Amino acid sequence: MQAREGMRKPMTIVETKRTRMRETIRDAAIREFARNGLSGTSTQAIADAAGISKAQLHYYISSKEDLYQEVLGHILAEWREIFLLSSNRDDPRTAIRTYIQRKIQQALDHPEISRLFAREMARGAPEMAKHWPGLRAAVDEAAEVIRGWIAEGKIAPVDPLLFQINIWAVAQHYADYEMQARMLMGTGPDAPLDAARISEEAIQLFLLRCGLSDTERAS
Template sequence: MTRRSTTHDSAATATAEESDAPATRGRARKYTQVLGVIYQAAVEVFSADGLAGASTQAIADKAGLSKAQLHYYIESKEALYRQVLQDIINDWIGVFGFSDEAFGPRKVLTDLIQRKMLFSFDHPLRSRIFAAEMMRGAPVIKEMMGTSKQRTNQAVAVIQNWIQRGLMDPVDPMLFLFHLWAVTQFYADHAAQVAYFRDMPASDEKDRRYLTEQVTEFLLKGAGVRA
């Protein structure tokens, strides 16, 4: 009798778990979707108003939620801002990563410039958040940049090696990277200006390729990169 009862209970539990599984997955999927909506709303609000000017009410409104609903999903405005910055840093570590230095400066730097231009075109709001944070003295992001600084120092060493091998002019490697970041960042921060003066929609793929080619050649020539 006891054995039969245990078997029956186990079967009932398994059946209940199986019936709950789709509902559980559905709730998890909805939770993830709402977090994505909140994240995008935060990016839009932070890029327009900065951390100080942003409010949880503005983020909630942008996400189509009440303020109470928003706080069910996030700890605070500051925590959400930190998450956005950390995600940007993580993405930029990939964007600014050097491929095998044996390919030489023309190949490696061309790939780098193209990735950065693409990030500026596709993620202008996130680029602006990063730039605004830096203009404030990097009070929040500074402690997150250890890996980024390490990667930058590695890139400097690679560029210095290319210079010593006569593959490019004797430029200051760190300043060259600053110039590369500044020029490519312009196309994120001033996308509206570029579109206005060029009478071209910012989303025009052919024009994006042209701009990327022009920026690439400008930077490589400036550094005296050999063909």
Template structure:
């Protein structure tokens, strides 16, 4: 595999046009494989997924797919790593001085939008957790550290009387559970509300506003 183009090179400006073209194609094919893998892993799980199914979804032969990936397991691990990297941003806290209403409100908004726009990725994460997180267990160090920091910020707000006292980590769990519902159970939510949650901006805004009000009231945010 040493003949593969280096898609991470910073020498693009000095490459010949043909080389740049190959690099762009390589990157485009990787993107197709990544999206195909997300769809297959979300519907079949790691055990049920096959490289043939991923290749078919990406419009490649199985031999072509294996030029770009080492194995199904390596691809699954990369998908999970990408999800974790995105969630570090989604779950990030802004300046503590803005207070709980602003910071937690922004968090709920970002997480709801991620659920609306990337439901398959959210479901892959949930399925991995339900299996006991065998792959994720050794990948979550940064996520755990960020979550501990967020819990410490919430504890400070509680100590200042800006919100009701309680277990900060449980509050984060409750936020995750409610917002994650709109990814894991999007079909159910749309069915009972008779609304399409995946494309209606007005419906999304109303849901985010109601969920935010519900969670902040439950947390006793002043």
């Protein structure tokens, strides 16, 4: 029986192995770029972080610069996915709560992602030219959802763009300034930051800005 049109064929063992290796390389590159930036990171350092030889690395990538572009695209796609998975057009309270929880959890679990992006912004974002249109489109899509809530009287009027930027700022603070948060919260280097406490405070802050009271406070 032929596979239905449009159905994705399962990956072969070789394809699965290749995909996993590319993910390993990408994750290693994110850590190295976050720590040392594009110019300060060598392909040897990425290979070492990925646990492979430099020759193996170059089998999978054409250059350090192309890998950096791939990483930036991956980060922005992940952030867009977090919004889309959280978005509930009929229930702003649930959408805002879920979005903030997921943004903060990602910042706590993968701080290197935020740090890499912050490093790129701090140097004037010279590598972002091809990525701005996609980011702009994602932000505009989210802003349209927020404008719909305002028009329907579901939330108080807010600036749809700045509302998003302010959520990012709060969430990413715990990645970019992790050591400050740990010191002030009395959290040791081997203990996780209190995601529930951090998320709940941020959720209440942004729900109140929208004129919403939250009956789903964490216990």
